[in-house]
Amino acid sequence: MVETAEPMNQERQDNSGEAMFGMDVEAMPPLEIARILESGGPEVDAYLGEQIYANMRPDYLAQQRERLAAVCRLHAERVGDKPTYLLRAPGRLNAFLEYLDMCAGDHMSATIDGDIPVAVSPRDDDVISAVNINPLFPPEDVSLTAEFRRFADEPWEKYARNLPDNWDNRTKFLPHFGRPQGNWLNYVLSSYLRVMWEHPDIPLRGADLTFGKATAPFRAGTSSSSAVVVLSFLAMYLSNKDRLPQWSVSEVCKLLGEAEWYVGTHGGANDQTTILCNGPNTVLYNRHSKPRLESTPLPFLRGVHVVLANSLWEVNKSLTGNQSFNMRKGWMEIGDELMKVIISAVREARAKGKASGNGWLHSLVYEKIGIAPGGDTPLLESDLSLWDKIEANYNKFGSLDESILGIPGAAIEELILLLPSKITPEEAARVLGMDVETIERLYTKPKRSIGGYHTRTTARFFYKENVIGRTLERIFLEAEKRVSSGELSPESEEYDQYRQQVGSLVDQLQYALCFDFRVSNAQLDRLLYIARRGPGYLGGKLTGAGKGGCVSILVREKDSQAMCEYLDCEYYSKRENFDDYRQILQDAIRYYRNETFERESAQEMLENLDRALASFQEQRRVITFSRGACALDLKPLVY
Template sequence: MTAPADQPIPFYTKAEDLYANLGSSFDHQSRWNNLAKEFEKRFGRKPAYIARAPGRVNLIGEHIDYALFGVLPAAVERDILIACAPRSDGENHAPGTVSAQNLFGAKYVPQTFAPAWKVPEKEPSEKEVHAEGWHLDINTKELRWESYVKAGYYGVLNHYFKSNTSDGTSSTPVPVDMLVTGSVPAGSGLSSSAAMVVASTLTFLAINGKLEDANPINKGELVKMAMENEKRVGVNSGGMDQAASVMSTPSSALYISFFPTLAASPVPIPAGCSFVCANSLVVADKALSAKRGYNLRVVETLVGARILANKVGVEVGEKEKITFREVAGRLAGESVNVGDKEGLEVERLVEVLERLVNEVEALKPKREKGSVDEHELGVTLEEMIELSGLDKDLFNEVYLSWVDVEATHFQLYKRAKHVYTEALRVFRFRQACLAGGSSSGESTIEQLGQLMNESQESCAELFECSCPELNLLTKLAREAGAVGSRLTGAGWGGCTVSLVREDQVENFIAKIRDTYPPYKGLEGDKLNEVIFATRPTTGACVFKFVD
């Protein structure tokens, strides 16, 4: 069986083949038809292609990807669609000019832009000889919707149009008109930004004929390109979002591992299961949550890994930022060479993780009874530096010089406990699904729900990335009949995901509408924007219009 990364991008020319793979809980055909008609209305001709990239929901495995442990996302039926066609040769425009419009025009203003070829001021050095030549303005401090379109364009320009000459001997990018629409809620933790970059990348590949040449890009190559493209907007992604959007298959989640290399494999979801995504309607303050939230958690997990490695006798380089996954691997005697695609066998890794869940108790600080901080599980910066075994200057260089964090106590024990128990939950979730396949019974569904509930408790109590609204929403979800419910995405706001039996979805959504205060009074499209059911669906694809 061909690995997901090596498979070609699905390319459709028949509508019935396309819609058969997109799921049934969303009116896909109407959206695609409406987009095509609106494109023709605005640009005076039919689109040549429509590129699609879905959002994703992480079923389990939160905040462990940057510790290099595997995660289990699934593509959702909500997606980004981009209709496009080459612009007329008779029009006056620069090579590669893009006229980008959005169906939500009141919120997203139409944009026209063209890539510029950067001529070096001096002869490039040997290191600079392969530096990119194309330039597009992207303001990473004030992200606009077209920034994600430009980000998708960059990879195509610099991969396929590496030189630009005035004598006509070098090909230039095709000028394009494009119309965008999306059903993935922005800022909800369902990766609308990754879907936008993937869809944009596919659009420029399609319009320039790169999906129909003799050696078209495969899914793995598209993931890598989309990851690099998203860095243009200041997002340093580990690859989960892009891999889920590109590599997913119908009725399956995607197990994505990051060590020793990025890899993905399908995990069948039991029949009769639906996943309901519910937006808490809390949007985290990214500037504040980064310093006290995401960035702080990254530092805590990295420092915790070094200190734990010291305590269990694992060797760490002086300036090395070892991860919790690497601690487990070295403790097990794992030998990873350049080019290796597989690390420890799952059974051996699980065995080591179960040991480390107990070993992390050593990260609890020793406190005197009766002291003010007797029950404080965190450590001060000074205590953390001492535990690391590094001097202050070297510690700052390795762990703090590249990131801005804010804390009085660093919760090394709590973060380590979450990472290792969450990694185990991912393996158990995956194994339960694989053991029964899509025909898994009620006991399997109950097991999956329990693992999701344990994950939410760990996110709330140990990783502290939940918030009162997410805690309330998951509680109400269980009371409304969800088998399991947890936050999904980074947390501190955004969405929950609940495992609900398919025949109970309608009643479940009605109960959440009636009990979650921000949903009171919502009906129809407004309700459907904040809470919706989905089955795992297929990944990114392109539809070509043929006469």
């Protein structure tokens, strides 16, 4: 196991002990960076293998050096010998939990060795000049000032007269305003525009950006989009260190989560936090439930490999992914608003002496919400002290946990029953005192006329996740402690029980993702169904927002390569496994008119599918947990 290194992007602590953000790396001419990488010296390989990728295989390191040097040589063709930084940001792996950061819950993630590299040279003007080696992403030059003024100066009263004009609301009503939907540079601009919104008086310098060959899966649930957002922030920081305020690491993580709202998805900050802060061979337990974000590094189990397998069903957020993602955010937020209505109603009933008698809580909820609870609630009706703890400690669905709320699990299950199974926009508007149009704009309009917000199963999903997350944390720490003390050997049957427990918990989480939160799909289910019969299988789940993309499969270390070969034979090489997806794309091509965004996207996705199936051995691999985003600090290795 490669030794864990400290994340690069935290420099010192302030007076309160909080880690402050900083980057201390010297720019070099791009060809000099390329020559250092191409030298293949032992110091370079040790740095990349131990401190970056957590993989010391010589052939693997040679491939990374060649790939990283290539982006520097391409950059040199554009900028000559201008001072340059070489940055890389990895994909994020949610091998254990999902979505908790979006409702102030504690989330567990890691970073994979697949990453996105970019060469950065600061400019003297405000222009972002971006080039990408991937032909799907055309080059573009944009003025930061012009883009910010277009976004910020659009008259707000035209869209939401009764809502405050802030970053949250403006990115909901006017995402990527004036720019093409799905344009890749929207992700690059997002960090810059978020900082400019907060500090409009700071004139930010632009940068020449050259993106190289990415090894992080694309549109596959590993948050490659968030990796670009993090890279753009690091580029902005290195180009403007003398002008920017001092931020703590937790402030930067919050800023990055909000920055991505610009593109049209309203997520949390877990992906960005993990991508920015993770260390090699580490799983981060990000405590979004805390007033100030904290991250607990956890050791991973020994003798377990993670196989990342792409279902090949693309998660195209620009096409349909945003609606599904934002709809789930709506389920959380509507559910949270209803929970606060219930808590307030109970407080009022207690003050008036009406919180007593058989069925008082059932009647109160029906009166306030108009929908009956989903079952009996004897604990919450009889023990009013539970409501004191709920009122003091409840903070969104992420707080549905015994250790946070301070009430037993049985009482939490009763609390969840008070929420409606589904509430329509019309019903929610009545309860919350808003008009239907505002509800649909703030919380996303359901696709179907009979659609609504599934609040009870959503709350239950997050409660289950919290139970699983706390159990995983205990297992990881306990297993490593017993091995480190010499009490237990990783080769023992008793240690293997830990592996089996973790695999079972991951399978339970996939069940909840599929049936409680409804973010799986037939292609993911098919891939996992096949994987469960493969060699060394322990557990598996979708990773990321769902509705396509990758699955992460926990496998016994000795069987990881055999699992990859098994998937080649049973999943990727059988064309019939992709017939349904292919038909959906072909139907879209027939249905939409020529030159429409939808038709062009479907055509692109069909071509991507055929290309992937022609090289399916690249679609699954054993991954390592790499270091988070950083600037490669190569100069000390040779001087």
